[in-house]
Amino acid sequence: MSRVSLNQTAPDFSLPDFSGNTASLSDFLGRKNVLLVFSRTFA
Amino acid sequence: MAQLRQDYPQFVARDIEVVVVGPEDARAFAAYWQKESLPFIGLPDPTHSVLKLYGQEVSLFKLGRMPAQVLIDKAGVARFVHYGHSMSDIPKNEGILALGDEINA
Numbered sequence: 038m039s040r041v042s043l044n045q046t047a048p049d050f051s052l053p054d055f056s057g058n059t060a061s062l063s064d065f066l067g068r069k070n071v072l073l074v075f076s077r078t079f080a
Numbered sequence: 081m082a083q084l085r086q087d088y089p090q091f092v093a094r095d096i097e098v099v100v101v102g103p104e105d106a107r108a109f110a111a112y113w114q115k116e117s118l119p120f121i122g123l124p125d126p127t128h129s130v131l132k133l134y135g136q137e138v139s140l141f142k143l144g145r146m147p148a149q150v151l152i153d154k155a156g157v158a159r160f161v162h163y164g165h166s167m168s169d170i171p172k173n174e175g176i177l178a179l180g181d182e183i184n185a
Contacts, residue, residue, distance in 0.1 A: 040135035043161050047152045050130045052101070052123040055109035060099070060121060066156050069097045070183060072176060074084065075136040075148040076102035077167060 047073075081116060087173045088119050094180035096151070101125050101134075103145060137163060151176055153183050 041047055051061040065071050084091075084098055091098055098120035102109065109124045125131050137146040147170045151160035160179050162171045 040163065041150055041158050041161050043158055045158055046156050047150060047158045048133050049156075050133060052125055052130060053106070054121060054123055055106040055113065057106075060123060062152065062156070065097060065152075065154070067154055069095050070154055070159075070180060071152045072091060072096050072098045073134070073150040073152060074098060074100045075131060075134065075145070076081070076100050077145050077147055 081118065083173060084120065085116065085118055087177070090173070090177050091180070094177060094184060095154075096176075096180050097121065099123060101130050103128060103131060135163070149176070151179060151183075159183055 047062060049061060049063045051059050053059050062071065081100070088098060100120060101123045103126060104124055105126045106124045109122045113122050123130070131145070134148065134150065136148045138144070144167060147164040147167070149160070149162045149171060150158050153159050160176060164170060
């Protein structure tokens with residue numbers, strides 16, 4: 038399983054949010070920093 | 081997640097958007113976001129495509145996914161990478177916020 042390395046370009050991705058609007062990491066390029074949080078289960 | 085919610089204004093002040101990716105489906109995400117009044121972006125990933133792309137680990141013994149966090153700057157570069165070794169191995173927000181200050185300086 039791949040991992041992201043420090044100081045390397047993070048891989049882009051697109052996913053629909055729970056309202057159906059697609060969000061991509063590249064949407065934030067040049068505009069915002071992103072804290073990507075990989076959650077455990079909500080249970 | 082509660083700590084992220086509490087500190088969210090501090091992330092916003094540093095131009096940091098919080099994006100949560102998890103293995104649950106859209107219905108579970110929507111219910112949780114509403115219940116907890118979460119202000120940030122939630123992305124259901126039931127096919128685990130992004131979870132695998134970023135290498136989130138699964139613990140077979142602990143029967144769950146290990147937490148992971150990546151801070152990505154405006155150029156798309158990973159400036160902080162943390163892969164948890166246990167369910168409770170989650171970095172403090174203070175350190176991430178301090179790094180946000182450095183990135184923006």
